Amino acid sequence: MPLKQHGRDYDIVVYGASGYTGKYTAQHIATHLPTTLKWAVAGRSRSKLEAVVSRLQELNPDRLPPSIEIISSTTDRTALEALCRRTFILLTTVGPYGSLGEPAFAACATTGTHYFDVTGEVPFVHKMITKYSSLAAQSGAKMFPQIGIESAPSDLLTWSLTQQLKREFGPATKTGQVTLSIHTLRSAPSGGTLATVFTILETFSLKQLKEAYKPYALSPVPHPNPDLAERRTTWITKVTGLATTPILGLGTTSVAAKTDAAIVQRTWGLLSEASNKGKEDESYGPRFSFKQYMKPRNWLSGVAIHLGLMVLGLVMATPFLRKVAKKFVYQPGEGAEEEVAKRDELEYWGVAKPDFGGDEVKEKEEGRKRAFGRCWFRGPVYYYTGVLLAEAAATLLEEESVDEQLGGGGIYTPACLGQPFIDRLDKAGFHFETKIMEE
Numbered sequence: 001m002p003l004k005q006h007g008r009d010y011d012i013v014v015y016g017a018s019g020y021t022g023k024y025t026a027q028h029i030a031t032h033l034p035t036t037l038k039w040a041v042a043g044r045s046r047s048k049l050e051a052v053v054s055r056l057q058e059l060n061p062d063r064l065p066p067s068i069e070i071i072s073s074t075t076d077r078t079a080l081e082a083l084c085r086r087t088f089i090l091l092t093t094v095g096p097y098g099s100l101g102e103p104a105f106a107a108c109a110t111t112g113t114h115y116f117d118v119t120g121e122v123p124f125v126h127k128m129i130t131k132y133s134s135l136a137a138q139s140g141a142k143m144f145p146q147i148g149i150e151s152a153p154s155d156l157l158t159w160s161l162t163q164q165l166k167r168e169f170g171p172a173t174k175t176g177q178v179t180l181s182i183h184t185l186r187s188a189p190s191g192g193t194l195a196t197v198f199t200i201l202e203t204f205s206l207k208q209l210k211e212a213y214k215p216y217a218l219s220p221v222p223h224p225n226p227d228l229a230e231r232r233t234t235w236i237t238k239v240t241g242l243a244t245t246p247i248l249g250l251g252t253t254s255v256a257a258k259t260d261a262a263i264v265q266r267t268w269g270l271l272s273e274a275s276n277k278g279k280e281d282e283s284y285g286p287r288f289s290f291k292q293y294m295k296p297r298n299w300l301s302g303v304a305i306h307l308g309l310m311v312l313g314l315v316m317a318t319p320f321l322r323k324v325a326k327k328f329v330y331q332p333g334e335g336a337e338e339e340v341a342k343r344d345e346l347e348y349w350g351v352a353k354p355d356f357g358g359d360e361v362k363e364k365e366e367g368r369k370r371a372f373g374r375c376w377f378r379g380p381v382y383y384y385t386g387v388l389l390a391e392a393a394a395t396l397l398e399e400e401s402v403d404e405q406l407g408g409g410g411i412y413t414p415a416c417l418g419q420p421f422i423d424r425l426d427k428a429g430f431h432f433e434t435k436i437m438e439e
C-alpha cells in the first residue's frame with residue numbers, strides 16, 4: 001500500500017532509539033516496514049545512535065539506514081518542535097514519561113505531529129489529556145499514549161470481543177461485563193521500566209495518583225450507570241486476590257489491572273462519544289464494565305502473587321527500601337539479553353457478556369452465550385512493544401479507512417486503530433482470535 005503523502009521530511013522518527021525498547025522498535029521498522037519509508041532515529045547521544053544504526057545495517061544491509069537527529073535535552077522545546085515540524089509521526093520511548101515525556105507530547109500537540117508512546121504511567125496520561133486535548137484537536141495531531149504491552153493487548157482484546165458479539169447478535173448489540181485474564185506472562189522488566197516504577201511516587205503527588213486511577217478518570221464522558229461500571233469485589237477477593245470467572249477459571253490480582261482498565265475505559269468513552277456524533281457505532285454501551293485478573297497455577301500461588309504485590313507496593317512507597325531495591329535490578333538502558341528474552345511469552349484470555357438491553361426473549365434464548373477471545377505472542381516482550389509502536393505508525397501511514405474513522409486530531413487509544421491494526425499485528429506474530437462459547 002502507498003504511504004500517505006504529507007510534505008514533511010520524515011514519515012517516522014523513533015525518539016529514544018538508543019534505549020532498550022527503542023532499539024527493538026527501530027529493528028522492527030528496519031526489517032518489516034517498506035524500504036521507501038523516510039525515517040530517523042533520535043536521541044541525545046550520537047555515538048549510541050550510530051551504534052544502533054550499524055546494528056540495523058547488519059540486520060538489513062539492503063536498505064538505506066535511517067538518519068540521525070540529535071536532541072541534546074528532553075527539555076529543549078525549540079529543538080523538539082523543530083524536529084516535530086519535519087516529522088509526520090513521532091514514536092517516543094524516552095522514559096520515565098512522568099519526568100521526561102511532557103515536552104515531546106507538547107511539541108507534537110503544537111505542531112500537528114502524530115504521536116505514539118508506551119508509557120504505563122496513568123497519571124502522566126491523565127495530565128496530558130487534561131492539558132493537551134484541545135491543542136491536539138486544533139493542530140490535527142492524532143496522539144496515542146499507552147500503546148505498549150501495557151495497555152494495548154487489553155484494549156484491543158476488549159474491542160475484538162465486542163466486535164465478536166456484534167457479529168453474532170447484530171450490530172446494535174452492546175457489551176456488558178468484560179473480564180480478562182493474563183493467562184501467561186514470562187518476561188523480566190527492563191531497567192527503564194523499573195526506573196519508571198521506582199520514580200512514579202517521586203514524580204506524582206498522592207492526589208494526582210488518586211485522581212488518575214479513579215474509575216473512568218481518562219474517559220471523556222462519565223459512565224451513566226456507576227453501580228454497574230464498578231463491579232463489586234467480595235471480601236474473599238479483597239483479602240486473597242482470588243476470584244473465579246466462568247470459562248476463564250481462577251484468577252488473582254493482576255499487576256497491570258488498573259493501568260489497563262484506565263485505557264479500556266477511555267476507549268469506552270471515546271467510542272460512546274463517536275457514536276453520539278453519528279460515526280459508525282462501535283460503542284460498548286451503558287452497562288459495560290471491565291475487570292482484569294492474572295491466572296495463577298493454583299489457589300496457593302494466587303494468594304502468594306496477591307500478597308507479593310502488596311509487599312512490592314510497600315517497598316515502592318518507602319524511600320529507603322526503594323533505594324535499596326534499585327541496587328539489585330537492571331539499570332536504565334539495560335534489560336534481558338536477546339537470547340534470554342527470546343523465551344518470553346504473553347497470552348491474554350477474555351470473556352464478554354452480551355447486553356441485550358433488557359430484551360427478555362433474547363436473554364432467555366441467548367443468555368448463556370459469551371464471546372471468548374485470546375491474544376498471544378512468543379518472543380521478547382520488549383520487541384513486541386516495538387512491534388506495537390511501529391505497526392501502529394504503519395497503520396496511520398497506510399490505512400485510509402482508519403484516518404477517516406478517527407476524523408481529526410485528539411488523544412486516542414490503541415483500539416481506535418481497529419481491525420487494520422490488529423491484522424498488521426497478526427502478520428507480525430501477535431495473534432488475536434475470538435469465538436462464541438456457552439457459559
Ligand SMILES: NC(=O)c1ccc[n+]([C@@H]2O[C@H](COP(=O)([O-])OP(=O)(O)OC[C@H]3O[C@@H](n4cnc5c(N)ncnc54)[C@H](OP(=O)(O)O)[C@@H]3O)[C@@H](O)[C@H]2O)c1
Pocket residue numbers: 015016017018019020021022043044045048072073074093094095096097100118119120148149150151190191192193194196197331332333334335382385
Ligand atoms: N508499558 C509498556 O508496555 C512498556 C514497555 C516497554 C517500555 N516501557 C516504558 O518505556 C520507557 C523506556 O523503557 P526502556 O526500557 O527502553 O528504557 P531505557 O533503556 O532506559 O531507555 C530510555 C531512553 O530514554 C532516553 N533518556 C533517558 N533519560 C534521558 C534524558 N534525561 N534526556 C534524554 N533522553 C533520555 C535514553 O537515552 P540514552 O540512551 O542516551 O540514555 C534512552 O534512549 C520506560 O518508561 C518504560 O517504563 C513501557
